[in-house]
Amino acid sequence: MNFITDLVWHNDKLFGITWNAWKVVGFIGNAIFFSRFIVQWYATEKKKQVIVPSAFWWLSLIGSVTLLAYGLFYLKDSVVIFAYAFTWIPYIRNLIIHKQHKAAHTDCVGCGQKIPPQSNYCPNCGVKAD
Ligand SMILES: [Zn+2]
Numbered sequence: 001m002n003f004i005t006d007l008v009w010h011n012d013k014l015f016g017i018t019w020n021a022w023k024v025v026g027f028i029g030n031a032i033f034f035s036r037f038i039v040q041w042y043a044t045e046k047k048k049q050v051i052v053p054s055a056f057w058w059l060s061l062i063g064s065v066t067l068l069a070y071g072l073f074y075l076k077d078s079v080v081i082f083a084y085a086f087t088w089i090p091y092i093r094n095l096i097i098h099k100q101h102k103a104a105h106t107d108c109v110g111c112g113q114k115i116p117p118q119s120n121y122c123p124n125c126g127v128k129a130d
Contacts, residue, residue: 022074029070033063054098061091106130 008015017023036059043051064084071080104117110127119129 022070025066026070026074029063029066031063032059032066036060036063052094054095057091057094057098061088061095064088064091 036056040052040056043053064087068084071077105114108115108122108127110122111125113124115122115129121128
């Protein structure tokens with residue numbers, strides 16, 4: 001029993017980690033950043049085709065900005081700071097493109113579903129697109 005409890009709590013450390021508010025922020029940033037892979041994998045398995053949903057870019061943005069804050073204000077480590085200093089640029093650009101692509105969809109006159117831009121026919125009902 002002591003062996004198990006020592007693994008969890010020992011020398012004022014939980015799981016061997018000395019905790020403070022920034023450690024919590026860092027682990028939350030890691031969890032958000034990691035969760036994007038699960039979201040992307042799930043979307044891909046669901047469609048059986050490689051899909052990168054906008055949630056992937058949101059989780060990338062929020063996770064990397066959180067880890068950048070951890071690097072800047074707690075670690076003060078140049079390697080970690082540079083790892084996350086510029087990644088927000090493609091994340092935001094991809095979110096903008098995602099939004100523009102969604103807005104460029106038109107409504108099908110046949111079934112009322114959304115037709116992707118530059119489509120000649122509705123993928124849902126086959127009616128000719130305008
Ligand atoms: Zn249609």
